Amino acid sequence: MKYRINRLEIAGSLGDLGVLLPIAVGMVLVNHLPPAGVFMAIGLYYIFSGMYFGVTTPVQPMKVIGSYGVAMALSPDVIQASTLWVGILLLAIGMSGAMKQITRFVPRVVIRGVQLSTGVLLMAQGVRLILGTSSTQAKAGLSEPFLAVSALGPLQLSWVFGAIAVVLTLFLINSRRFPAASSVVGFGFLMGLLLGNGLPLDGLGLHFPDLFPTGFPDWASFSTALLVLALPQLPMTLGNAVLANEDLAREYFGEDAARTTGKALCISMGLANIGSFILGGIPMCHGAGGLAAHYRFGARTAGSNLFIGGLFVLVALFFGPQALAIAQLVPLSVLGALLVFAGAQLAMTVRDITDHKEYFVCMAMLGITLASNLALGYVVGIGLYHLLKRDMFDI
Numbered sequence: 001m002k003y004r005i006n007r008l009e010i011a012g013s014l015g016d017l018g019v020l021l022p023i024a025v026g027m028v029l030v031n032h033l034p035p036a037g038v039f040m041a042i043g044l045y046y047i048f049s050g051m052y053f054g055v056t057t058p059v060q061p062m063k064v065i066g067s068y069g070v071a072m073a074l075s076p077d078v079i080q081a082s083t084l085w086v087g088i089l090l091l092a093i094g095m096s097g098a099m100k101q102i103t104r105f106v107p108r109v110v111i112r113g114v115q116l117s118t119g120v121l122l123m124a125q126g127v128r129l130i131l132g133t134s135s136t137q138a139k140a141g142l143s144e145p146f147l148a149v150s151a152l153g154p155l156q157l158s159w160v161f162g163a164i165a166v167v168l169t170l171f172l173i174n175s176r177r178f179p180a181a182s183s184v185v186g187f188g189f190l191m192g193l194l195l196g197n198g199l200p201l202d203g204l205g206l207h208f209p210d211l212f213p214t215g216f217p218d219w220a221s222f223s224t225a226l227l228v229l230a231l232p233q234l235p236m237t238l239g240n241a242v243l244a245n246e247d248l249a250r251e252y253f254g255e256d257a258a259r260t261t262g263k264a265l266c267i268s269m270g271l272a273n274i275g276s277f278i279l280g281g282i283p284m285c286h287g288a289g290g291l292a293a294h295y296r297f298g299a300r301t302a303g304s305n306l307f308i309g310g311l312f313v314l315v316a317l318f319f320g321p322q323a324l325a326i327a328q329l330v331p332l333s334v335l336g337a338l339l340v341f342a343g344a345q346l347a348m349t350v351r352d353i354t355d356h357k358e359y360f361v362c363m364a365m366l367g368i369t370l371a372s373n374l375a376l377g378y379v380v381g382i383g384l385y386h387l388l389k390r391d392m393f394d395i
Contacts, residue, residue: 002054002301002302003050003301003302003303003306004300004301004303005303005304005306005307006303007176007177007178007179007182007298008176008179008298008299008300009298009299009300009301009303009304009307010179010182010304010307011179011180011181011182011183011297011298011299012056012179012181012294012295012296012297012298012299012300012304013294013299013304013305013307013308013311014181014182014185014297014308014338015181015293015294015295015296015297015298015299015338015342016058016059016060016289016290016293016294016338016342017185017330017335017338018122018125018126018129018293018335018336018337018338018339018342019060019061019122019125019287019289019290019293019339019342020042020059020060020061020290021327021330021335022129022134022136022332022335023061023063023066023067023070023282024038024039024042024061024282024327025136025146025324025327025328026066026070026135026136027061027066027069027070027079027282028324029324030069030070030073031069031070031073031074031075031076031079032075032076032214033076033079033080033214033280033281033282034209034210034213034214034280034321035316035320035321035322035323035324035327036207036209036210036316036319036320036321036323037209037210037213037279037280037281037316038279038280038281038282038323039312039313039315039316039323039327040209040279040281040312040313040316040317041272041275041276041279041280041281041282041284042059042281042282042284042309042312043308043309043310043311043312043313043314043315043316044275044309044313045059045272045275045276045284045309046059046305046306046308046309046312047305047306047309047310047313048272049268049272049286049305050302050303050304050305050306050309051302051305051306052259052264052268053249053257053259053260053264053268053302054256054257054259054302055249055252055253055256055257055260055301055302056252056253056291056294056295056299056300056301056302056304056305057249057260057286057291057302057305058245058286058287058288058289058290058291058293058294059284059285059286059290059309060241060284060285060286060287060289060290061282061283061284061285062086062233062236062237062282062283062284062285063236064229064232064233064236064373064375065079065082065083065086065229065230065233065283066282066283067135068228068229068232069082069229070135070136071135074229075221076214076280077214077215077217077218077221078217078221078224078225078228078229079225079229079282079283080214080217080221080277080280081217081221081222081224081225081226082225082226082229082230082233082283083273083276083277083281083282083283084217084222084273084274084277085222085225085226085229085230086230086233086234086237086269086270086273086283087269087270087271087272087273087274087275087276087277088270088274089230089234089270090234090237090266090267090269090270090273091266091267091270091271091274092270093238093266093270094262094263094264094265094266094267094268094270095267095270097263099238099242099261099262099263099266100262100263102238102243102262103243103262105382106239106243106382107382107385108247109353109355109358109361109362109381109385110239110361110365110378110381110382110385111239111243111244111247112349112350112352112353112358112362113350113361113362113364113365113366113377113378113381114239114240114243114244114288114365114374114377114378114381115240115244115247115248115288115292115346115347115349115350116346116347116349116350116362116365116366117365117366117369117370117374117377118240118244118287118288118289118343118346118347118374119289119292119343119344119345119346119347119348119349120343120347120366120369120370121343121369121370121374122289122293122339122340122342122343122346123339123340123343123344123347124343125336125339125343126335126336126337126338126339126340126341126342126343127336127340128336129158129162129332129333129335129336129339130158130159130162130163130166130333130336130337130340131143131158131159131162132144132156132158132159132333134332134336136332137158137332143156143157143158143159143332143333144156144157144158144161144195144331144332144333145332146192146196146328146329146331146332147191147192147195147196147331148195148196148197149195157195157331157333158331158332158333158336159333161188161191161331161333161334162333162334162336162337164187165184165187165188165333165334165336165337165338166337166340168180168183168184168187168337169181169184169337169338169341172184173341179297179298180297180298180341181297181298181338184334184337184338185330185334185338187334188329188330188331188334188335189329189330191331191334192328192329192330192331193329196328196329197325199325199326199329200319200322200325200326202322203319203320203321203322204318204319204322205318205320206317206318207316207317207318207319207320207321208317209279209280209316209320210280211278211279212278212280213279213280214280232375233283233375235375235378235379236373236374236375236378237269237285239374239375239378240285240287240288240289240374240378241265241269241285241286241287241288242262242265242266242286243262244288245260245265245286245287245288245291246260246261246262246265247288248288248291248292248346248349249291251349252291252295265286268286269284269285269286272284288346289342289343289346290342292342292343292345292346292349293338293339293341293342293345293346295345296341296342296345297338297341297342315327350362357388358385360384360388361381361384361385361388362381364377364380364381364384365377365378365380365381365384368380368381
């Protein structure tokens with residue numbers, strides 16, 4: 001069935017919030033992007049992706065742009081310019097057919113290395129969110145910066161919430177009656193209502209997002225965005241959001257994922273980012289980690305896309321500028337618990353690697369990723385594989 005909405009699909013649709021919300025919230029708070037535009041772009045992309053690809057399809061923020069943009073507190077003009085740049089570049093790659101050549105050049109073991117490295121990164125970020133040491137939490141000096149109460153004496157609430165969320169997930173991970181992700185997010189939302197600032201009902205109404213809400217970037221913003229954000233993002237996107245995502249979709253959904261090709265994923269991301277630029281949203285992609293998260297928590301059809309996409313659209317439409325307050329009701333530590341399990345699901349795809357040389361490539365990619373970044377690990381992995389294939393040195 002192409003579309004199905006039930007307990008498991010709803011739970012699976014929430015499985016990737018641990019990646020999506022912290023970066024999206026950070027870009028709204030630090031880079032001053034309009035929350036209604038950000039949420040609307042995310043929601044529409046979820047819906048259209050599900051309708052076209054016909055299977056569960058992830059929507060994630062572009063992590064190189066998001067992380068660097070937040071860390072450097074870049075202006076909304078630069079962020080928006082980068083969104084348009086990646087949209088144009090990915091659309092050009094998809095339309096030109098270049099992904100066929102890239103796919104032939106990148107071996108399966110490198111894709112596994114990307115999946116392993118991404119999974120470990122997601123798990124590490126999840127642990128940081130639980131411990132209260134992520135960049136957002138460290139900058140605020142609070143383990144739960146969006147709640148009115150963050151600690152009870154020396155006891156940080158992120159530790160308590162994170163531990164409860166992990167235990168809930170462990171006990172309910174295979175439950176069909178009480179799916180893990182929806183139970184955990186429900187627990188987090190309840191804690192947010194009790195300890196946060198409540199629902200922003202004073203802003204409830206019909207709010208249509210503005211077009212080009214931050215204006216059109218100048219040429220200086222475009223040049224900075226291309227060199228500092230868009231070009232460094234591209235290798236990671238092609239490795240994780242295209243090749244690794246395509247491979248994982250085929251593994252999970254078989255022939256049902258026939259539309260999930262490298263070309264289609266590039267065109268999808270290209271069009272989505274051009275649309276996100278118009279709405280003032282964030283740079284977005286399809287990530288293998290997001291797919292693993294959705295699948296791990298129960299999503300099996302495009303119905304999960306319709307549910308989570310519709311939820312984002314409704315929040316943007318009815319809460320407008322207050323949409324951010326809705327996202328902040330779920331404690332970061334609860335999202336971190338989901339992230340740990342999603343990362344583990346993705347990392348375990350490396351289990352089918354049996355050749356010791358290929359295993360070495362995966363481990364080398366993981367090491368480089370942890371020491372530097374995923375894009376560098378991806379590039380080195382390709383080179384290392386081809387050297388080993390030609391027996392230039394023995395492992």
